[in-house]
Amino acid sequence: MINIEKDKLGLQDYFYIGYLYLIILGIVSDAIFYGIFGVSYLNYTTILDALISPISLLTNNWKISIFLAFMFWVMHMYFSNWMFKVYAYLKVKKWYKKIYNIEKWDKKYEKLKNRKNQIPGLMFIFFLLFVSMRTGMGIGMKHKFQTKTITPNYTLVFKDNEQLNVRKIGQNSAYFFYFIPGETEITATPITDNLKQIKRIKKERK
Numbered sequence: 001m002i003n004i005e006k007d008k009l010g011l012q013d014y015f016y017i018g019y020l021y022l023i024i025l026g027i028v029s030d031a032i033f034y035g036i037f038g039v040s041y042l043n044y045t046t047i048l049d050a051l052i053s054p055i056s057l058l059t060n061n062w063k064i065s066i067f068l069a070f071m072f073w074v075m076h077m078y079f080s081n082w083m084f085k086v087y088a089y090l091k092v093k094k095w096y097k098k099i100y101n102i103e104k105w106d107k108k109y110e111k112l113k114n115r116k117n118q119i120p121g122l123m124f125i126f127f128l129l130f131v132s133m134r135t136g137m138g139i140g141m142k143h144k145f146q147t148k149t150i151t152p153n154y155t156l157v158f159k160d161n162e163q164l165n166v167r168k169i170g171q172n173s174a175y176f177f178y179f180i181p182g183e184t185e186i187t188a189t190p191i192t193d194n195l196k197q198i199k200r201i202k203k204e205r206k
Contacts, residue, residue: 019051025127026050029134030170036138037169037186039177044188049172054130068129075125141169150181156189157197165201 027042027050034041058065145167152165156176166178166187175188176198189195 021123021127022054023047023050025130026053028127029054029131032131033134033138034170034177034186036135036142039186039188044175044177045172046174049174053172057134064133068126068133071129072122072126075122145179146184150179152181153201154178155197155199155201156195157199158194159196161196 027045030045030050030053031041058068150167152167154166154168156164156166156178158164164180166180169177169179169186171177171191174191176191176195177186177188180187191198
């Protein structure tokens with residue numbers, strides 16, 4: 001009988017898996033986000049845009065980054081030895097024995113200990129968290145724009161020097177997505193062919 005050992009993944013393999021993971025994450029999350037506004041985002045994006053999108057969102061939104069990092073840490077703790085240490089500490093307590101069936105939970109924790117798929121599981125959970133967050137952002141933003149007056153936050157300067165105050169929804173390497181105050185549909189403008197400048201409007205201090 002010949003024993004065939006499974007080849008361990010090398011650095012290049014992890015890089016490739018991470019590359020594909022970010023692309024899929026970017027495509028799915030952005031397609032859902034813009035789809036809420038009725039935009040077929042796949043017609044406006046590239047592989048590079050999909051790859052950069054999750055990273056750009058996290059680096060530009062520290063609140064989102066903190067929330068996702070915290071949730072990821074909680075799930076990591078749940079799947080790591082920390083969870084088993086807490087259980088080992090609690091299961092000898094009398095009050096804990098009265099609430100839980102120790103024998104039953106011993107079997108469940110033993111199965112979890114033997115699992116080798118922690119990283120894929122965490123990647124899947126992060127995927128769900130990220131996509132859910134983007135969906136919530138899209139729904140919340142759409143509801144806000146439907147119930148309140150759209151306040152411009154950017155000024156677009158076109159190549160013919162015409163200026164337009166708009167509400168930015170998003171941007172990738174080729175297109176700028178925005179609402180024009182008074183309109184209900186998103187406009188996608190090619191950046192290279194049409195825009196001369198994109199200027200942020202400073203918020204007025206109250």
